[in-house]
Amino acid sequence: xxxxxxxxxxxxxxxxxxxxxxxxxxxxxxxxxxxxxxxxxxxxxxxxxxxxxxxxxxxxxxxxxxxxxxxxxxxxxxxxxxxxxxxxxxxxxxxxxxxxxxxxxxxxxxxxxxxxxx
Numbered sequence: 001x002x003x004x005x006x007x008x009x010x011x012x013x014x015x016x017x018x019x020x021x022x023x024x025x026x027x028x029x030x031x032x033x034x035x036x037x038x039x040x041x042x043x044x045x046x047x048x049x050x051x052x053x054x055x056x057x058x059x060x061x062x063x064x065x066x067x068x069x070x071x072x073x074x075x076x077x078x079x080x081x082x083x084x085x086x087x088x089x090x091x092x093x094x095x096x097x098x099x100x101x102x103x104x105x106x107x108x109x110x111x112x113x114x115x116x117x118x
Contacts, residue, residue, distance in 0.1 A: 005107040012100040015093055022090040029083040033076060040072045 043052065043065060052068045053060045063071075 002107075005104070008100060008104050008107065012097065012104060015097050015100060019090065019093045019097060022086055022093060026083065026086045026090060029079055029086060033079050033083065036072055036076050036079070040069065040076070043068050043072070 046052070046065060048065055050065055052063050052065060054063055054068065054071070055061075
């Protein structure tokens with residue numbers, strides 16, 4: 001196998017690992033967003049004078065319903081921005097994997113090389 005093919009294989013494997021990491025990160029972000037949306041929904045159902053607490057390190061702090069909603073909304077907004085960024089990066093890596101797979105097919109005689117596989 002020539003050096004160019006070896007470099008392509010190494011690059012493909014590196015991009016495939018990055019793609020897997022991005023997919024994992026995307027799944028974690030999606031899970032956290034769903035959980036926060038459920039929490040937000042529950043908080044909104046509480047009476048306005050409900051006593052709420054949040055964790056900061058090893059300390060619990062009392063907060064108002066409005067403040068809790070504001071903090072969760074802010075966190076959700078940041079997570080959604082990060083999720084969109086991860087999705088775009090994931091899409092770029094998937095495209096790169098497809099290009100590398102096409103190049104690799106030239107060297108391995110058309111054997112099956114799949115983008116993003118595991």
